[in-house]
Amino acid sequence: xxxxxxxFLPVFMVLFPICMSVVIFWVSRYSERLRNxxxxxxxxxxxxxxxxxxxxxxxxxxxxxxxFDILPGLGLSVRADILSFCLALISxxxxxxxxxxxxxxxxxEHGTDRYxxxxxxxxxSCLGIFMAGDFFTLFVFFELMxxxxxxxxxxEETKEALRAGYKYLIMTIIGGLALFFAIVIVFELxxxxxxxEGTLVAVPSTMALLAFINFxxxxxxxxxxxxxxxxxxxxxxxxxxxxxxxxxxxxxxTGAYGLLRVIFTVFNIxxxxxxxxxxxxxxLAVITILLGSAVALTQEDLKRRLAYSxxxxxxxxxxxxxxxxxxxxxxxIFHIFSHALMKSTLFLAAGAIIWKTGxxxxxxxxxxxxxxxxxxxxxxxxxxxxxxxxxxxxxxxxLNLGMGALEAGAPVYLFVLLVSSLLNGLYYLPIIIAAFFGxxxxxxxxxxxxxxxxxxxxxxxxxxxxxxxxxxxxxxxPGNIFFELxxxxxxxxxxxxxx
Amino acid sequence: MFQxxxxxxxxxxxxxxxxxxLLGRKREWLAFILTAAVLFALFLGAxxxxxxxxYHGPFTYQLGNWPPPWGIELLVDYLAxxxxxxxxxxxxxxxxxxxxxxxxxxxxxxRHWYYSLYLLLLFAMSGMALTNDLFNLFVFMxxxxxxxxxxxxxxxxxxxxxxxxxxLILSTLGSGCFLLAVAMLYMVxxxxxxxxxxxxxxxxxxxxxxxxLIALSLIIVGLxxxxxxxxxxxxxxxxxxxxxxxxxxxxxxxxxxxxxxxxxxxxxxxxxxxxAVVPVLEIVLILSALAAVAGSVFAMLQDDIxxxxxxxSIAQIGFVFMGIGFFEGQALIGGLLHIFNHAVIKAMLFLAAGLIIYATxxxxxxxxxxxxxxxPLTMSxxxxxxxxxVGIPGTSGFVSKWxxxxxxxxxxxxxxIVVILLSSLLNGVYYFPIVITAFFGSEPQPSTERxxxxxxxxxxxxxxxxxxxxxxxxxxxxxELLQQVLASQGxx
Numbered sequence: 003x004x005x006x007x008x009x010f011l012p013v014f015m016v017l018f019p020i021c022m023s024v025v026i027f028w029v030s031r032y033s034e035r036l037r038n039x040x041x042x043x044x045x046x047x048x049x050x051x052x053x054x055x056x057x058x059x060x061x062x063x064x065x066x067x068x069x070f071d072i073l074p075g076l077g078l079s080v081r082a083d084i085l086s087f088c089l090a091l092i093s094x095x096x097x098x099x100x101x102x103x104x105x106x107x108x109x110x111e112h113g114t115d116r117y118x119x120x121x122x123x124x125x126x127s128c129l130g131i132f133m134a135g136d137f138f139t140l141f142v143f144f145e146l147m148x149x150x151x152x153x154x155x156x157x158e159e160t161k162e163a164l165r166a167g168y169k170y171l172i173m174t175i176i177g178g179l180a181l182f183f184a185i186v187i188v189f190e191l192x193x194x195x196x197x198x199e200g201t202l203v204a205v206p207s208t209m210a211l212l213a214f215i216n217f218x219x220x221x222x223x224x225x226x227x228x229x230x231x232x233x234x235x236x237x238x239x240x241x242x243x244x245x246x247x248x249x250x251x252x253x254x255x256t257g258a259y260g261l262l263r264v265i266f267t268v269f270n271i272x273x274x275x276x277x278x279x280x281x282x283x284x285x286l287a288v289i290t291i292l293l294g295s296a297v298a299l300t301q302e303d304l305k306r307r308l309a310y311s312x313x314x315x316x317x318x319x320x321x322x323x324x325x326x327x328x329x330x331x332x333x334x335i336f337h338i339f340s341h342a343l344m345k346s347t348l349f350l351a352a353g354a355i356i357w358k359t360g361x362x363x364x365x366x367x368x369x370x371x372x373x374x375x376x377x378x379x380x381x382x383x384x385x386x387x388x389x390x391x392x393x394x395x396x397x398x399x400x401l402n403l404g405m406g407a408l409e410a411g412a413p414v415y416l417f418v419l420l421v422s423s424l425l426n427g428l429y430y431l432p433i434i435i436a437a438f439f440g441x442x443x444x445x446x447x448x449x450x451x452x453x454x455x456x457x458x459x460x461x462x463x464x465x466x467x468x469x470x471x472x473x474x475x476x477x478x479x480p481g482n483i484f485f486e487l488x489x490x491x492x493x494x495x496x497x498x499x500x501x
Numbered sequence: 502m503f504q505x506x507x508x509x510x511x512x513x514x515x516x517x518x519x520x521x522x523l524l525g526r527k528r529e530w531l532a533f534i535l536t537a538a539v540l541f542a543l544f545l546g547a548x549x550x551x552x553x554x555x556y557h558g559p560f561t562y563q564l565g566n567w568p569p570p571w572g573i574e575l576l577v578d579y580l581a582x583x584x585x586x587x588x589x590x591x592x593x594x595x596x597x598x599x600x601x602x603x604x605x606x607x608x609x610x611x612r613h614w615y616y617s618l619y620l621l622l623l624f625a626m627s628g629m630a631l632t633n634d635l636f637n638l639f640v641f642m643x644x645x646x647x648x649x650x651x652x653x654x655x656x657x658x659x660x661x662x663x664x665x666x667x668x669l670i671l672s673t674l675g676s677g678c679f680l681l682a683v684a685m686l687y688m689v690x691x692x693x694x695x696x697x698x699x700x701x702x703x704x705x706x707x708x709x710x711x712x713x714l715i716a717l718s719l720i721i722v723g724l725x726x727x728x729x730x731x732x733x734x735x736x737x738x739x740x741x742x743x744x745x746x747x748x749x750x751x752x753x754x755x756x757x758x759x760x761x762x763x764x765x766x767x768x769x770x771x772x773x774x775x776x777a778v779v780p781v782l783e784i785v786l787i788l789s790a791l792a793a794v795a796g797s798v799f800a801m802l803q804d805d806i807x808x809x810x811x812x813x814s815i816a817q818i819g820f821v822f823m824g825i826g827f828f829e830g831q832a833l834i835g836g837l838l839h840i841f842n843h844a845v846i847k848a849m850l851f852l853a854a855g856l857i858i859y860a861t862x863x864x865x866x867x868x869x870x871x872x873x874x875x876x877p878l879t880m881s882x883x884x885x886x887x888x889x890x891v892g893i894p895g896t897s898g899f900v901s902k903w904x905x906x907x908x909x910x911x912x913x914x915x916x917x918i919v920v921i922l923l924s925s926l927l928n929g930v931y932y933f934p935i936v937i938t939a940f941f942g943s944e945p946q947p948s949t950e951r952x953x954x955x956x957x958x959x960x961x962x963x964x965x966x967x968x969x970x971x972x973x974x975x976x977x978x979x980x981e982l983l984q985q986v987l988a989s990q991g992x993x
Binding site: 071072073076078138141142145146149156159164167168171172176178179180182183186187189190209212 | 888891892893894895899900902903906907910911915918919922925926929930933934937941942974975976977980
């Protein structure tokens with residue numbers, strides 16, 4: 003009885019938001035309040051559905067079955083294991099908080115009637131990616147999510163947004179086609195694209211390499227890997243801030259998830275190490291880390307700086323998965339959690355500032371911390387986590403990644419991590435210092451001295467602060483559930499990757 | 502009893518084509534009802550034949566009871582049934598749409614003639630699908646060419662006449678080539694019946710290799726012109742865009758494909774050793790690859806929506822020919838499957854474009870701003886079409902590309918996957934901006950769709966859009982049918 007409920011849950015958490023998005027679209031004609039309420043309720047229910055999967059997942063069970071075959075050997079199937087649970091959990095959590103934040107943030111925006119249904123639908127397709135039991139299902143949801151989030155990217159419909167959106171769309175198509183190519187090759191080589199059959203391709207060959215490279219293009223594009231990151235710094239800042247938070251916080255991770263599956267399920271560790279394919283990924287990851295952090299330094303626009311910072315942070319995630327030590331993998335998966343929390347905090351904080359003051363340029367933010375202490379406090383906490391200050395969660399992930407690099411006998415990557423952390427400090431700290439201690443422009447000194455709060459609404463500040471606190475709670479605190487999950491997921495993947 | 506069905510279908514189509522103009526002089530609605538009923542009968546007949554073939558296997562019908570070497574034979578096999586089903590479905594839906602569309606596109610005095618020509622075209626295409634005789638095939642080709650010209654030039658505009666003339670000249674050239682080829686094959690084998698030709702060819706190959714080679718090349722050119730295979734496509738963009746919308750839909754969705762089917766039928770006749778020695782299939786492959794890319798590039802340059810769709814057909818027929826060029830296994834399934842998928846998608850896109858023109862009079866893509874709000878359902882169908890053209894999984898376009906790609910890998914030619922992907926990317930580059938312009942970047946406008954568009958036009962478009970998604974998730978019956986096509990043609 004109980005197990006059948008668990009069996010049903012992965013399907014439910016995907017289909018429920020998708021069905022609700024239709025309801026929300028229909029409701030939005032009649033009542034705005036009902037629409038907003040339903041949107042939040044949907045994300046809450048979805049989160050509960052995901053969280054309810056915790057007992058079997060933590061016990062190391064795998065739920066896998068086929069729903070129906072589209073073509074022989076190619077069908078829609080479900081697979082929930084500890085790794086997919088990790089990603090689904092963080093996605094549903096952040097989505098829930100962002101949906102609460104959205105209500106106030108979007109209240110003055112146009113086109114909210116299409117924003118909410120798409121917002122909810124993308125949640126469903128995002129969970130669909132994680133719950134997919136084979137690469138075809140994964141591909142279907144991946145494309146759904148990518149194409150629909152276009153609507154979120156260009157929400158403001160300015161010329162700039164449309165241009166960025168077009169770039170995003172073309173890159174998405176290219177990525178999708180590369181995935182198509184890769185999946186076809188794997189299907190031809192292995193006769194299956196299922197995630198539940200162990201290693202699919204165990205022999206290196208030219209075709210296998212071609213598949214690997216195409217997977218790397220397809221998922222790496224989504225994850226913002228150099229040199230396919232070009233859409234990211236344009237697309238993320240132009241979206242409305244809650245959408246940016248999800249784009250940067252969650253949707254980049256679908257690319258990372260895909261790559262994890264490719265490396266540990268389609269291929270395996272010995273194959274990739276023997277064929278030296280990890281070199282390709284390592285080099286690209288290092289470039290991504292350094293380039294993302296360095297370019298972020300030069301950005302004046304707050305959200306653009308955050309977007310470039312995402313590029314750098316995704317570099318960590320990509321780096322961690324090819325170091326091939328369990329410790330690095332723990333850090334890698336934990337960094338997916340941490341970065342989701344940190345970056346959505348940062349984007350939501352930036353959104354609160356933009357919403358309240360309309361300021362986007364970093365040079366205009368002097369003294370903002372005195373007006374909006376809670377928002378900037380959250381920003382500070384997340385930024386410090388980003389730099390890797392203990393006891394925040396960013397420290398824990400970097401610690402594990404760094405130790406993993408040492409275990410793998412490649413201290414050079416530890417060095418890269420440190421350089422990147424330094425750069426992170428260089429571009430985050432000035433914002434914080436200026437915000438709290440800087441002189442505001444255009445106002446005389448007496449007024450800035452007074453401590454006058456003018457925060458964004460409570461509906462925005464509360465989710466923001468919750469997210470910021472989670473950076474602390476899921477850091478070095480005892481009983482860190484996310485870290486436990488990462489440990490289990492890493493062990494699980496590592497076993498799977500070794501035939 | 503079902504033995505007679507194929508010929509009955511042909512007779513009904515031909516007979517109705519003659520009765521309709523007589524009826525239509527006084528009562529136009531009666532002519533329309535008859536046309537629609539006959540097309541529906543074609544659809545039903547195809548389904549019945551499908552079951553007959555499935556349970557009793559393929560069968561032949563001898564016209565006038567004359568045995569094969571002399572008489573004409575109709576062969577009802579899986580391929581013929583598959584094609585008949587496509588013809589029946591699409592033709593019926595397009596005609597249902599045409600009832601209202603034609604009222605504003607062509608004059609009252611010629612409308613019943615339009616129905617007649619339409620039926621004649623369907624008669625010719627069904628005949629081509631069924632016949633097992635080379636000369637008979639040629640006759641049907643001619644009927645189809647004349648009827649096509651008719652439904653293009655029926656719109657009394659200068660550019661329609663020009664386009665029809667261009668089509669007529671090139672198509673006649675193609676027919677000429679084909680007739681010569683038929684003559685040469687007759688010369689060396691002494692037979693016109695495809696099965697007898699197949700029997701005679703291996704022996705003739707050693708005696709008259711050049712005749713057979715020339716016949717083969719003439720067939721490729723002849724059918725290539727009619728199917729608009731690059732670089733013989735020059736007539737297509739004008740003809741398909743100038744014609745009234747139902748004609749465009751039928752021409753792009755069905756007429757050009759039927760020649761590809763004819764090519765499959767004829768290629769199956771030639772001995773496999775011939776293809777091993779002479780790179781005929783290689784040539785078809787190269788042409789198809791060029792078509793897939795060049796057609797998309799042409800389409801990118803167009804601003805007229807119908808012209809763009811027509812150019813896109815050049816690229817898509819390239820995919821069909823790519824399957825034929827591999828002529829084995831999964832790739833051929835992919836190519837044949839694309840005949841159906843593209844028929845559905847392109848008919849839907851043409852009809853949607855027709856709806857836009859009907860409701861707003863806008864033909865230029867650059868003026869599409871805000872159309873998504875005014876015609877939400879039409880533009881949503883257009884979105885589905887665009888996604889299918891790019892080959893997004895979950896749409897039928899994905900499935901045919903999947904099989905083509907698998908086939909390309911099987912044959913050890915992954916280069917052609919790159920061609921498929923490049924063409925898909927280009928599709929995205931010109932289809933998505935249309936959708937974007939229509940939906941985003943403009944002031945919201947109230948939907949006027951219900952007022953401006955009659956249901957009889959909207960429903961076929963939505964049905965075709967639904968089919969695009971349905972066969973994206975459930976292509977199994979089609980694929981299984983095509984596997985039987987391959988098996989019965991003696992191909993791998």
